[in-house]
Amino acid sequence: MALSRRQFVGGAVAVAGATTAALGTTGFAPPVRPAGLWREFAAAPYTHPQIPYVGRAGALSGARRSPRPRVVANALTHGAVPDGSTDSAPAINRALAEAGERGGGTVLLPPGTYRIDDYLRIGHSGVVLRGAGSGRTKLLATRNLTELIGPYGSRYGGDKSSWSWAGGLIWLSPQARHDSLVTAIRARAWPYEGWTGNTRDAWTTLTTVHPARRGDRTITVEDPAPLRPGRLVVLRLADDADHTLLEHMAGGGPGPEAYPWDDKTKLTSYVPYEWPVRITAVHGRRVTLERPLPLDARPEWDPRLISGTEALTHSGVVGLTLEAVETPQSPHLLDKGYNGVTFQCAYDCWAEDVVVRHVDNGFGLVAASACTLRRTRVEGRGSHHPYFCREGAHDNLIEDFRVATRTVPAPAGTQLHGINVEGLSSHNVWSRGVMEMGTFDTHRGMPFANVRTEITVENNGRHGGDASAGPLYGARFTHWNVTVTNGRAGLVKIDTIAPYSATVGISDVREFDQIDVPDFTGELHARVEAYGTPQTLHPKNLYEAQRDLRR
Numbered sequence: 001m002a003l004s005r006r007q008f009v010g011g012a013v014a015v016a017g018a019t020t021a022a023l024g025t026t027g028f029a030p031p032v033r034p035a036g037l038w039r040e041f042a043a044a045p046y047t048h049p050q051i052p053y054v055g056r057a058g059a060l061s062g063a064r065r066s067p068r069p070r071v072v073a074n075a076l077t078h079g080a081v082p083d084g085s086t087d088s089a090p091a092i093n094r095a096l097a098e099a100g101e102r103g104g105g106t107v108l109l110p111p112g113t114y115r116i117d118d119y120l121r122i123g124h125s126g127v128v129l130r131g132a133g134s135g136r137t138k139l140l141a142t143r144n145l146t147e148l149i150g151p152y153g154s155r156y157g158g159d160k161s162s163w164s165w166a167g168g169l170i171w172l173s174p175q176a177r178h179d180s181l182v183t184a185i186r187a188r189a190w191p192y193e194g195w196t197g198n199t200r201d202a203w204t205t206l207t208t209v210h211p212a213r214r215g216d217r218t219i220t221v222e223d224p225a226p227l228r229p230g231r232l233v234v235l236r237l238a239d240d241a242d243h244t245l246l247e248h249m250a251g252g253g254p255g256p257e258a259y260p261w262d263d264k265t266k267l268t269s270y271v272p273y274e275w276p277v278r279i280t281a282v283h284g285r286r287v288t289l290e291r292p293l294p295l296d297a298r299p300e301w302d303p304r305l306i307s308g309t310e311a312l313t314h315s316g317v318v319g320l321t322l323e324a325v326e327t328p329q330s331p332h333l334l335d336k337g338y339n340g341v342t343f344q345c346a347y348d349c350w351a352e353d354v355v356v357r358h359v360d361n362g363f364g365l366v367a368a369s370a371c372t373l374r375r376t377r378v379e380g381r382g383s384h385h386p387y388f389c390r391e392g393a394h395d396n397l398i399e400d401f402r403v404a405t406r407t408v409p410a411p412a413g414t415q416l417h418g419i420n421v422e423g424l425s426s427h428n429v430w431s432r433g434v435m436e437m438g439t440f441d442t443h444r445g446m447p448f449a450n451v452r453t454e455i456t457v458e459n460n461g462r463h464g465g466d467a468s469a470g471p472l473y474g475a476r477f478t479h480w481n482v483t484v485t486n487g488r489a490g491l492v493k494i495d496t497i498a499p500y501s502a503t504v505g506i507s508d509v510r511e512f513d514q515i516d517v518p519d520f521t522g523e524l525h526a527r528v529e530a531y532g533t534p535q536t537l538h539p540k541n542l543y544e545a546q547r548d549l550r551r
Contacts, residue, residue, distance in 0.1 A: 034538050037504055037529050038545065045549060046215030046292045049251075050502040050527050052449035052476040053215070055546030056291045057429045058372040058397030059348045062547055066316060066350045066372070069128050072105030073098060075114075082112020084140055089118035092129070100124020100175075109320060111136040117143055119168070123175030125313045131320030134355045134377075138321045141169045144360075145337025149182055152337070155190035156266055156466070164335040165388050166193060168342030168364055170322060174312045177345050193391045194367035195234050195274050195308035195345055202308060206233060209303040214296050218288045221305065227287055231279050232347055234308050235293075237301040238272040245271060245301050249424070249448050251475030251500035255520030259471070267445060267470030270424045274392050276311065276347055276369045290370075291395060294426050294449060309345045316350040317341055323357040329382050332415040335360040340378070343368040351376055362386040362403075365393040365428075373398045382406035384415055386438055387430075390423040390445070397543070399431040403438050405458075417441035418461040421450050422469070429543045430455060437461065440479070440491040448474025453542040454481045459488040462514055471519035473498035480542040481534050482506040490514040495526035505530040505537030 041048045045055070056062055076082070078098075079091035092114070095107045104126020111132040116139050122129065131137025145152070145167045152162040171178065184191040184198045191198035206227065210220040221227065239245040246267070247256035261268065273295070281288040297303035324338040340356030342364035343349055350372040356362045358380035363373055365388070376398070378386040386403045389396065403418065410416065418438025419430050422445035429450070435457040444465025463472065477498045482505070484492055489509035494501050497518050503526070518524060530537050539545035 035504055035529055037502055037527060038539060042549060045546065047213075049525065050476060050500050051478050051542070052427055052451065053292055053546065054395075054427050054429050054451050054543055055550050057370075057395045057427060057543065059350045059370055061290060062372075062397060066318070066352050066374070067314065069104060069106045069126060069314075071108055072102060073107045075107060075109050080109070080114055082110060082114055084113040084115050086115060087117040088114040089116035089120060092116070092120055093118070096120065096122055096127055096129060097124070100127045104314070106130050109137050113138045113140055115140045115142060116169070119145065119148055120170045121178065122170070122172040122315050122317070123178055123312070125311075125315055128316045128318060129170070129320070130318045133319045134321045134353050137319060138323055141322060141324045141338065144324075145169070145339065147336075150186050152185050153188065153190050155192070156468075160333040161335050161337075162190065163337030163339065163360070164333050164384060165361065165390060166342070166364070166366055167337055168339045169324065170317055170341045171344070172312055172315055172317070172342065172346050172349055173344035174310055177309045193344065195276060195392075196306075197309065203234070203236070203306045206305045206307055209235070209297050209305060211299060212293055212297040212303075214294065215292045217292045218286055219293070219297065220285050221287050222285070224282050224285050224287060227279055227282050227305070229279055229281055232276060232311055232313070233279060233305045235275040235277060235297070236272050236304050236306045237295060237297065239268070240300045243268075245273065246446070248295060249446060249474040250471065250520065251525065253522070255499060255522045255524070258521055259519065261470070264468055264470035266466055266468040270392065270445060273424055274308070275394055275426075294394070312346040313348045315346070316352065317354055318351070319353045321355040321357060322359075323380070324359050326358045326381055328411050329384070329414045330360060331413040332384070335384055339364065342366060343371050346371055350374065355379060360384055361388055363388075363398075365389040365396050367391045367393060368396060369394045371396045373401065375400045377402045377404060379404040380406070381408045382410055382414070382416065385417050385420050385441070387419045389421040389425050389428055390443070391425075392423055393425045394427050396428045397431065398429065398433070399543075401430070401433045403433075403435045405436040415464065416461040417443065417464060419452065421447040422465065423447065426450065429453070431541060431543045439463065442472045442477070442491060444469035444472055446471045446474045449476040451478045451480065451542055452482065453478075454540060456483040456485065457492065458485045459490065459492055460486060463491055472516060473501065473519070475500035478502040478504070478542060479506060480504045481537050481540055483534055484509050488512060490516070495524070495528045497524075498526060499524045501526045503528045503531070505534040507534060508532040
């Protein structure tokens, strides 16, 4: 049974109260003191075996405020109509395109309701679509992406719709990359969706990289000539025949070494691993990066810096609600594409104070890195993926988010996930969230080194993922300060399934409904601390503590 918001909050209080009462007859919680794992991490923040360094996740290295580019256009002057009577998508798209062609700036969308019969595209860097606030500016979307672009099949075969995990009715992606994706979809040549093109061959080597270790911020390159401070590059690591790169992502040791990687064809299609990063300094052949290396750079993985797709940068969506016309949720994996806001091949971009309602999929990060979603909400009739993070999406920050209880019962044959991460995505953060439904959906494809912190969840969703996509977890997954209102352990308490993981400060939970077995044999080297007492945990928020540690 779905909980009302009042019941949900009351349940969270009840869980906390029951936990406190169990601590002793005095009714007082134990004194708050720094977690032992935190003390370990603070002593070696870039190389801790269980906890990843995410202190620079998000746009502009985690800036607390999003930029406010100067206003260059008002959608009304381009013909947008704020009474919902007329299709305003052509006018808004014209305003966005013209702003981009003039070098960027903010396009205002004044208070009102704007009907859009097409999807909105931000394809130029430096362009922000700004409404008057999520309670004052509404976009009413009448059509889905299958109608607007066409059916989108899976490159792995079957009858699945890739609109189940891709695309948005507000779609932020570099114009050239976006055009190539749409062309491929219409030609039914189902594309890869990341930084190196539809067939992963659209890249150029800038320089090779000398051996380096996870956590290094300064690396040595063979040829610094193509590099300069401020340039965005992609670190490319290719796997070898023995899959030692995948083993490294899983933490290494006997378990990953014994794992059968070869038949995990979807997983092996995700490598080479591609990690976008900005250069901050070049001194001879020594190059300093914006963030520390997420993995070792070993000669057997042919480490190199490459240029791929030109990224969309410094663009965003602020202060509006996107509401799709209400239709029943589609059967699992057959979504039509009533999707919310998606960032693709984007870096240093953001969404803030944005609500999506009645959508198939809410907010998407597809091969997007260093983006921030702040004060976002998914509401309405229920979503397949309220948040999806995939295709090698790294270093993103989703904070102050909410997944609201669905307003209608779930139709038979549908599926609910939650905050999703998959496809070798790494170093992403979900912080200060309230999930009135859903789960911590680690969707196979071996994502690694991700953090979920200071979240309250009614843990009633399910994970997904094809068996050919391999393990649920790589190394250094951390769940830190999580209140579970229904007592369900699955996908929140992960010490029995995730290698080199940390489960710290979560509610008392038990296994029911969805129980997974470990992908790797032997010792997992997982850690548990402050179990059953999230209210005593210090620091309360792992991401914010890491960000403060930078200072």
